Amino acid sequence: AQKITQTQPGMFVQEKEAVTLDCTYDTSDPSYGLFWYKQPSSGEMIFLIYQGSYDQQNATEGRYSLNFQKARKSANLVISASQLGDSAMYFCAMREEAGGNEKLTFGTGTRLTIIP
Amino acid sequence: DAGVIQSPRHEVTEMGQEVTLRCKPISGHDYLFWYRQTMMRGLELLIYFNNNVPIDDSGMPEDRFSAKMPNASFSTLKIQPSEPRDSAVYFCASSPTLIHQPQHFGDGTRLSIL
Numbered sequence: 001a002q003k004i005t006q007t008q009p010g011m012f013v014q015e016k017e018a019v020t021l022d023c024t025y026d027t028s029d030p031s032y033g034l035f036w037y038k039q040p041s042s043g044e045m046i047f048l049i050y051q052g053s054y055d056q057q058n059a060t061e062g063r064y065s066l067n068f069q070k071a072r073k074s075a076n077l078v079i080s081a082s083q084l085g086d087s088a089m090y091f092c093a094m095r096e097e098a099g100g101n102e103k104l105t106f107g108t109g110t111r112l113t114i115i116p
Numbered sequence: 117d118a119g120v121i122q123s124p125r126h127e128v129t130e131m132g133q134e135v136t137l138r139c140k141p142i143s144g145h146d147y148l149f150w151y152r153q154t155m156m157r158g159l160e161l162l163i164y165f166n167n168n169v170p171i172d173d174s175g176m177p178e179d180r181f182s183a184k185m186p187n188a189s190f191s192t193l194k195i196q197p198s199e200p201r202d203s204a205v206y207f208c209a210s211s212p213t214l215i216h217q218p219q220h221f222g223d224g225t226r227l228s229i230l
Contacts, residue, residue, distance in 0.1 A: 033216045045207060045221035052216045091159065095216075102171070104149070104219070106159040 002026065004094050004107035012113050013082050020067070021077040021110045023092035029053075032096045034075040036066065039089040039109070048090075051075055079112075087114045118142070122208050122222035130230050134196040137225045140189055141210030149219060150183055150193050151207040159207075165191065198229045 005024045013019045025034065036048040051059045051066045059066040067076040079086055092107040121140040129135055141148045149164040163173040168185045176183070180199070185191040195202055205226050209219040 035218055037221075043205060043226075044223050045209075047218040047220065050216065050218055102147070102164070102166075104161060104164075106161075108158050 003103075003105040004092055006092055006107035006110050008110045009108070010111045010113070012115055015084060015114050015116050016081055019079045019082050019086075019112065021079075021090050021092075021112065023075045023077065023107060025073050025075060025092075025094045027073075027094065027096050029096040032094055034066070034068070035093045035095065036064070036075075036077045037091045037093065037106075038086075039091065040085075041088070045091075049077065082114050084114050084116060087112060120208055120210050120220055120222035122206075122225050124225060125223065126226045126228075128228045128230065129198060131199055132197045133229075134194065135198045135202075135227060135229075137193040137206050137208075137227070139191045139193070139208030139222060141191070141208070142220055143189065144212065145210035145220070146213045147211045147219075148185060148191050149207075149209040149211075150191070151209065152204045153207060153224075154204045162193070200229045203227055203229050 003026050007022050032053045034051045038046045038048050049059050049061045049064045049066050051068045058068050063080045065078045067078055089109045089111050091109045094105050096103045123138045146167050150162040151159055152162055153159045162175045163183045164171055165185045181195055183193045205224045207221050207224045209221045211217050211219040
Protein backbone atom coordinates (compact mmCIF):
# COMPACT_ATOMS: atom_id res chain seq x y z
CA ALA A 1 0.00 0.00 0.00
CA GLN A 2 1.13 3.53 -0.73
CA LYS A 3 2.27 5.37 2.35
CA ILE A 4 1.73 8.79 0.80
CA THR A 5 -0.81 9.39 -1.95
CA GLN A 6 -1.01 12.52 -4.03
CA THR A 7 -3.89 12.03 -6.42
CA GLN A 8 -3.40 15.15 -8.54
CA PRO A 9 -0.54 14.70 -11.01
CA GLY A 10 -1.10 18.20 -12.37
CA MET A 11 -3.13 21.31 -11.60
CA PHE A 12 -3.72 24.59 -13.38
CA VAL A 13 -4.81 27.53 -11.28
CA GLN A 14 -5.48 31.17 -12.10
CA GLU A 15 -3.13 33.66 -10.52
CA LYS A 16 -4.37 35.09 -7.20
CA GLU A 17 -6.71 32.15 -6.65
CA ALA A 18 -6.27 29.84 -3.68
CA VAL A 19 -5.18 26.28 -4.42
CA THR A 20 -5.40 23.06 -2.43
CA LEU A 21 -3.01 20.21 -3.07
CA ASP A 22 -4.20 16.88 -1.76
CA CYS A 23 -2.20 14.43 0.32
CA THR A 24 -3.37 11.34 2.16
CA TYR A 25 -1.14 9.11 4.23
CA ASP A 26 -1.15 5.71 5.79
CA THR A 27 0.54 4.84 9.08
CA SER A 28 -0.14 3.00 12.30
CA ASP A 29 2.61 4.88 14.10
CA PRO A 30 1.15 7.33 16.66
CA SER A 31 4.11 9.69 16.25
CA TYR A 32 4.79 11.02 12.81
CA GLY A 33 5.47 14.21 10.94
CA LEU A 34 4.07 15.48 7.68
CA PHE A 35 6.01 17.79 5.40
CA TRP A 36 5.49 19.64 2.17
CA TYR A 37 8.32 20.47 -0.19
CA LYS A 38 8.39 22.60 -3.32
CA GLN A 39 10.62 21.77 -6.27
CA PRO A 40 10.79 24.54 -8.88
CA SER A 41 12.09 23.91 -12.37
CA SER A 42 15.59 24.78 -11.18
CA GLY A 43 15.53 21.49 -9.26
CA GLU A 44 16.18 22.31 -5.63
CA MET A 45 13.93 20.94 -2.90
CA ILE A 46 12.54 23.65 -0.66
CA PHE A 47 10.91 22.88 2.67
CA LEU A 48 7.57 24.68 3.03
CA ILE A 49 5.64 23.53 6.07
CA TYR A 50 5.48 20.86 8.75
CA GLN A 51 2.68 19.28 10.80
CA GLY A 52 3.27 16.97 13.74
CA SER A 53 0.86 14.18 14.52
CA TYR A 54 0.22 15.57 18.00
CA ASP A 55 -0.20 19.18 16.93
CA GLN A 56 -3.63 20.46 17.80
CA GLN A 57 -3.65 23.33 15.36
CA ASN A 58 -3.10 23.41 11.64
CA ALA A 59 0.34 24.65 10.67
CA THR A 60 0.68 27.95 8.82
CA GLU A 61 3.69 29.61 7.18
CA GLY A 62 2.89 32.83 5.36
CA ARG A 63 0.69 31.98 2.39
CA TYR A 64 0.99 28.27 3.11
CA SER A 65 -1.28 26.40 5.46
CA LEU A 66 -1.75 22.73 6.09
CA ASN A 67 -5.28 21.39 6.42
CA PHE A 68 -4.62 18.49 8.79
CA GLN A 69 -7.47 16.05 9.25
CA LYS A 70 -6.08 13.26 11.39
CA ALA A 71 -9.11 10.99 11.37
CA ARG A 72 -9.17 11.11 7.58
CA LYS A 73 -5.37 10.82 7.39
CA SER A 74 -5.13 13.78 5.11
CA ALA A 75 -2.68 16.68 5.10
CA ASN A 76 -3.63 18.99 2.28
CA LEU A 77 -1.50 22.02 1.43
CA VAL A 78 -3.36 25.27 0.88
CA ILE A 79 -1.68 28.12 -0.93
CA SER A 80 -3.54 31.40 -0.67
CA ALA A 81 -3.37 34.15 -3.29
CA SER A 82 -1.29 32.10 -5.71
CA GLN A 83 1.57 33.75 -7.60
CA LEU A 84 3.35 32.88 -10.82
CA GLY A 85 6.37 31.86 -8.77
CA ASP A 86 4.32 29.13 -7.13
CA SER A 87 4.50 27.11 -10.33
CA ALA A 88 6.49 24.02 -9.34
CA MET A 89 6.27 20.40 -8.27
CA TYR A 90 4.97 19.90 -4.75
CA PHE A 91 5.78 16.84 -2.69
CA CYS A 92 4.08 15.61 0.44
CA ALA A 93 6.23 13.50 2.76
CA MET A 94 5.80 11.60 5.98
CA ARG A 95 8.36 10.73 8.59
CA GLU A 96 7.61 7.86 10.99
CA GLU A 97 9.51 6.47 13.93
CA ALA A 98 8.67 2.91 12.85
CA GLY A 99 9.96 1.13 15.96
CA GLY A 100 13.24 2.97 16.24
CA ASN A 101 14.14 3.11 12.58
CA GLU A 102 13.03 6.31 11.00
CA LYS A 103 11.17 6.05 7.73
CA LEU A 104 10.63 8.89 5.36
CA THR A 105 8.33 8.49 2.40
CA PHE A 106 7.62 10.96 -0.37
CA GLY A 107 4.54 11.11 -2.54
CA THR A 108 4.74 11.20 -6.31
CA GLY A 109 4.15 14.92 -6.40
CA THR A 110 1.71 17.39 -7.97
CA ARG A 111 2.82 19.72 -10.72
CA LEU A 112 1.20 23.09 -10.12
CA THR A 113 1.00 25.64 -12.91
CA ILE A 114 -0.20 29.15 -12.16
CA ILE A 115 -1.84 30.84 -15.13
CA PRO A 116 -1.51 34.63 -15.46
CA ASP B 117 24.04 29.70 7.53
CA ALA B 118 25.51 27.33 4.99
CA GLY B 119 23.07 24.78 3.74
CA VAL B 120 23.77 21.24 2.57
CA ILE B 121 26.56 21.36 0.02
CA GLN B 122 26.79 18.82 -2.76
CA SER B 123 29.46 18.38 -5.39
CA PRO B 124 29.69 18.18 -8.25
CA ARG B 125 26.53 19.89 -9.50
CA HIS B 126 26.74 18.08 -12.80
CA GLU B 127 28.60 14.94 -13.82
CA VAL B 128 28.78 13.38 -17.24
CA THR B 129 30.76 10.20 -17.63
CA GLU B 130 30.89 7.03 -19.67
CA MET B 131 29.43 3.78 -18.53
CA GLY B 132 31.81 1.61 -16.58
CA GLN B 133 33.48 4.55 -14.89
CA GLU B 134 33.47 5.09 -11.16
CA VAL B 135 31.38 8.01 -9.97
CA THR B 136 31.73 9.67 -6.57
CA LEU B 137 29.19 12.16 -5.28
CA ARG B 138 29.98 14.24 -2.24
CA CYS B 139 27.93 15.87 0.46
CA LYS B 140 28.59 18.19 3.38
CA PRO B 141 25.61 18.29 5.75
CA ILE B 142 24.56 21.23 7.87
CA SER B 143 26.69 21.43 10.98
CA GLY B 144 24.97 19.89 13.97
CA HIS B 145 22.60 17.72 11.97
CA ASP B 146 22.77 14.11 13.09
CA TYR B 147 20.96 12.57 10.14
CA LEU B 148 22.14 12.42 6.56
CA PHE B 149 20.11 11.05 3.68
CA TRP B 150 20.87 10.18 0.07
CA TYR B 151 18.05 10.26 -2.48
CA ARG B 152 17.74 9.57 -6.17
CA GLN B 153 15.17 11.29 -8.35
CA THR B 154 14.08 10.11 -11.79
CA MET B 155 11.03 10.77 -13.89
CA MET B 156 10.05 7.12 -13.80
CA ARG B 157 10.53 6.38 -10.11
CA GLY B 158 10.18 9.76 -8.45
CA LEU B 159 12.16 10.48 -5.30
CA GLU B 160 13.69 7.37 -3.73
CA LEU B 161 15.52 7.13 -0.44
CA LEU B 162 18.74 5.21 -1.00
CA ILE B 163 20.36 5.21 2.43
CA TYR B 164 20.49 7.26 5.59
CA PHE B 165 22.98 7.72 8.40
CA ASN B 166 22.54 8.64 12.05
CA ASN B 167 25.65 9.97 13.75
CA ASN B 168 27.77 8.69 10.85
CA VAL B 169 26.39 5.16 11.13
CA PRO B 170 24.36 3.70 8.24
CA ILE B 171 20.91 2.87 9.58
CA ASP B 172 18.90 1.79 6.56
CA ASP B 173 20.41 0.99 3.19
CA SER B 174 17.46 -1.01 1.89
CA GLY B 175 16.96 1.53 -0.88
CA MET B 176 20.41 1.05 -2.39
CA PRO B 177 19.62 -0.52 -5.75
CA GLU B 178 22.61 -2.79 -6.22
CA ASP B 179 26.03 -3.67 -4.91
CA ARG B 180 27.43 -1.21 -7.39
CA PHE B 181 26.22 1.52 -5.05
CA SER B 182 28.00 2.26 -1.79
CA ALA B 183 27.87 5.13 0.67
CA LYS B 184 30.16 6.18 3.47
CA MET B 185 30.17 8.81 6.15
CA PRO B 186 33.68 8.95 7.62
CA ASN B 187 32.85 11.93 9.83
CA ALA B 188 30.01 14.23 10.77
CA SER B 189 30.76 16.72 8.02
CA PHE B 190 31.25 14.54 4.97
CA SER B 191 29.58 11.73 3.07
CA THR B 192 30.10 10.08 -0.29
CA LEU B 193 27.91 8.05 -2.58
CA LYS B 194 29.87 5.91 -5.00
CA ILE B 195 28.73 4.03 -8.07
CA GLN B 196 31.16 1.51 -9.52
CA PRO B 197 30.80 0.56 -12.30
CA SER B 198 28.28 3.12 -13.52
CA GLU B 199 25.53 2.27 -16.02
CA PRO B 200 23.27 4.48 -18.15
CA ARG B 201 20.26 3.60 -15.97
CA ASP B 202 22.01 5.28 -13.05
CA SER B 203 21.41 8.64 -14.73
CA ALA B 204 19.36 10.72 -12.31
CA VAL B 205 19.52 13.63 -9.93
CA TYR B 206 21.04 12.61 -6.62
CA PHE B 207 20.14 14.62 -3.56
CA CYS B 208 21.75 14.71 -0.18
CA ALA B 209 19.71 15.96 2.78
CA SER B 210 20.37 16.43 6.48
CA SER B 211 18.23 17.00 9.53
CA PRO B 212 18.57 17.35 13.30
CA THR B 213 17.95 14.43 15.58
CA LEU B 214 14.27 14.84 16.23
CA ILE B 215 11.70 13.15 14.02
CA HIS B 216 9.67 16.30 13.78
CA GLN B 217 12.31 18.31 12.01
CA PRO B 218 12.37 18.89 8.25
CA GLN B 219 15.13 17.66 6.05
CA HIS B 220 17.23 20.28 4.34
CA PHE B 221 18.23 19.34 0.84
CA GLY B 222 21.31 20.16 -1.15
CA ASP B 223 20.96 21.41 -4.71
CA GLY B 224 21.52 17.92 -6.08
CA THR B 225 23.98 16.36 -8.50
CA ARG B 226 22.69 15.78 -12.01
CA LEU B 227 24.40 12.60 -13.17
CA SER B 228 24.45 11.48 -16.80
CA ILE B 229 26.00 8.15 -17.72
CA LEU B 230 26.62 7.82 -21.45
